Amino acid sequence: GNSVTQMEGPVTLSEEAFLTINCTYTATGYPSLFWYVQYPGEGLQLLLKATKADDKGSNKGFEATYRKETTSFHLEKGSVQVSDSAVYFCALDNSGNTPLVFGKGTRLSVIA
């Protein structure tokens, strides 16, 4: 079956630190991969996506590269800000119209 595993949180970083949130997946075929972000009290926002191997998704300074050989889609940002404090969800889509398969989420807290 399809599944997503992401690193357990919470992650606490100082402002301007480098961020990595690991995400690995199990899927048949060639899924699309996503990172969503949830700010406190809000729904989920699509942060970035990649639809095929070696694609790099990027947005707001965040990046993730679809690595088929390691079945990974790690999220990175070179310099985090306090405003990046949120919960980040890795997800995969393998069929086009069924619900995303989510990881459990990683809570990030950035302190000034």
Next chain:
Amino acid sequence: GAVVSQHPSRVICKSGTSVKIECRSLDFQATTMFWYRQFPKQSLMLMATSNEGSKATYEQGVEKDKFLINHASLTLSTLTVTSAHPEDSSFYICSAREVWQPQHFGDGTRLSIL
């Protein structure tokens, strides 16, 4: 970009009341909509999937008579929590998608039953 509008954002009501939550896709036709429930500091729990014009498919353990879902058009789905009780208090989030497009989420509804 695509936007999903969810209303109301917050509801506080007495036990036994039925509460309706609306989810609209604003600039695309949502062939499929999803309803999630999220407990504090946890991931999203899928409750049901609905396709326009057909009955919703509920996940195991979700009471379909308790959580009524209607997907009458390609831009609107509603979730009605019938005879709500304190244990139904939670954060409910809807999501919508077109085939082979990313899922887009509403801002959620915080339901508090007194």
